[in-house]
Amino acid sequence: MTADTSADVSAGTTTDPTVDVIDTLAGIRPGSRLDLLRDRRPEAREHAQRAYEALFAPDSEQEVTLVERVALAAFVAGLHQDPAVARHYADRLAEHAPDLRTTIEREIEASRTVGPYGVYDEPSLAQESLIGPAYRAGRREALGERLAAALDHAHLLVFRPRESSRDALKRLLDAGWTTTGVVTISQLVAFLTFQVRVVAGLRLLGADR
Numbered sequence: 001m002t003a004d005t006s007a008d009v010s011a012g013t014t015t016d017p018t019v020d021v022i023d024t025l026a027g028i029r030p031g032s033r034l035d036l037l038r039d040r041r042p043e044a045r046e047h048a049q050r051a052y053e054a055l056f057a058p059d060s061e062q063e064v065t066l067v068e069r070v071a072l073a074a075f076v077a078g079l080h081q082d083p084a085v086a087r088h089y090a091d092r093l094a095e096h097a098p099d100l101r102t103t104i105e106r107e108i109e110a111s112r113t114v115g116p117y118g119v120y121d122e123p124s125l126a127q128e129s130l131i132g133p134a135y136r137a138g139r140r141e142a143l144g145e146r147l148a149a150a151l152d153h154a155h156l157l158v159f160r161p162r163e164s165s166r167d168a169l170k171r172l173l174d175a176g177w178t179t180t181g182v183v184t185i186s187q188l189v190a191f192l193t194f195q196v197r198v199v200a201g202l203r204l205l206g207a208d209r
Helices: 009-013 021-024 033-039 041-056 067-081 082-096 098-111 123-128 144-157 166-174 178-208
Strands: none
Touching: 021 033, 021 041, 021 178, 033 041, 033 178, 041 067, 041 178, 067 082, 067 098, 067 144, 067 178, 082 098, 082 144, 082 178, 098 144, 144 166, 144 178, 166 178
16 A cells, blocks of 8 residues: 555645644655654654744745745755645745746746756866756746746756855845845755655655555
């Protein structure tokens, strides 16, 4: 028997603290074996949920708006190609900016690739360099330069992390992001990568029975 990966994730579009988003995305039912398994690590479970709430129900939108957060999350989740996670953030984006959802979906299709890849500057690691395409958001007028730059940077972190640099961060600042905003963007990309892997791992555990 496999885990229920077709569970309706629409309930996960809320940041209601009574709804555990990882449980929702992994199709974990209350009282199931996976539910009991997650209960063995209550702090890890709580911290993951609190991180989600901090990123997507922020106390302040001064540095990064909720729409920008959800748009970036929808883009990153789409790059990772996990259907349930991608749908969750796409649906959240549709709640706030339905036209932007279409634009983000087109950017995902235009930017999907296989990675990670990139070039090492260190001579001793040069033989491990792997060349791949560099992404630059194509619908910049619809996205706005600020969000477009965030998508550029997110794609770099997902597929070309070894090429992250001061110049890459400067491009965000030049596009209008503050230092705090840049930190939030990086945290969001890191969290999405973590969340996708946890959800995928839980599904595998659910299938192995």
